Amino acid sequence: MKVDVLTLFPEMFTGVFGTSILGKAAEKGIVSLQAINFRDYAGNKHGQVDDTPYGGGGGMVLKPDAIFAAVEALQQSSSPARIILLCPQGQPFTQSKAEELSKEDHLVFICGHYEGYDERIRKHLVTDELSIGDYVLTGGELPAMVMIDSVVRLLPGVLGNESSAITDSFSTGLLEYPHYTRPAEFRGWKVPDVLLSGHHAHIETWRREQALRRTWERRPELLEKLELSPKDLKFLAALKAEEQNQQNE
Structure with missing residues (x-):
């Protein structure tokens, strides 16, 4: 270019x-x-x-x-x-x-x-x-x-990890999920167990849910523009119910 x-x-x-x-x-x-x-x-x-x-x-x-x-x-x-x-x-x-x-x-x-x-x-x-x-x-x-x-940064060969640009915030329409690295525990704060499990399907599910949660909490208007799966919608409904319960307590 x-x-x-x-x-x-x-x-x-x-x-x-x-x-x-x-x-x-x-x-x-x-x-x-x-x-x-x-x-x-x-x-x-x-x-x-x-x-x-x-x-x-x-x-x-x-x-x-x-x-x-x-x-x-x-x-x-x-x-x-x-x-x-x-x-x-x-x-x-x-x-x-x-x-x-x-x-x-x-x-x-x-x-x-x-x-x-x-x-x-x-x-x-x-x-x-x-x-x-x-x-x-x-x-x-x-x-x-x-x-x-x-x-x-989106051009092929620019980033060391080609998947980085694909998973960035906004690239999927959602804000990006949280990231963790070593050590597994720092000042008493632990990395979520699922990320240490080695179970890739569970990790992908966790990441998707965290991206949905973060977007819903910080930029909910972005969700209105997306085609969400039934699984996504079920998770968001649970988040809303959770918030409602907290407000009622």
Whole structure:
């Protein structure tokens, strides 16, 4: 996969792209990561990429010319890319969107600053507008880092354990079950007996039930979107009855 980021602050990506999972993925040749200053495509001697908004108002707006030129230059040598605008007005970024983007060959992230983007960038250039939450940041760099990390870790060969991405929270629609490792007892707190039993079917049942319990306790709205088995529904009914009994005591 090829990942390009258009930003006014490419130095922000140096550490992120060169370390941990992203750095190892780049070393293996699984992904190419590049941060590009789109000011280099401004086409004027002052490198100006923003201007005051037509109609008045506060703040500065990113001009379309430099961003169009940068994207078009990046697309000359590759297949059509998904052009992603980082924007608080965008569609919420989710695990399913990360999985969708991980199937692409080329992603281009556009990081804005100032008051916003010229509307022609939205209408005639980008394929996706994405947001990491209902709040405003000073620029799109941090959201781009979050999304790139989420997408790249899904590429084959990036994680040491290929099953890790499959069992992550949200990948199955549920929050992930609890994990334990050695020692079997720590300060009097013991690992659940089922995990030490070696009985794989019982362990899988425990993990499924724990994922259902954790999701029901912390993010119950996620359960409404899932197709649950009769066994799942029976377990959830027992959880609700248990809660009701505790409230009545």
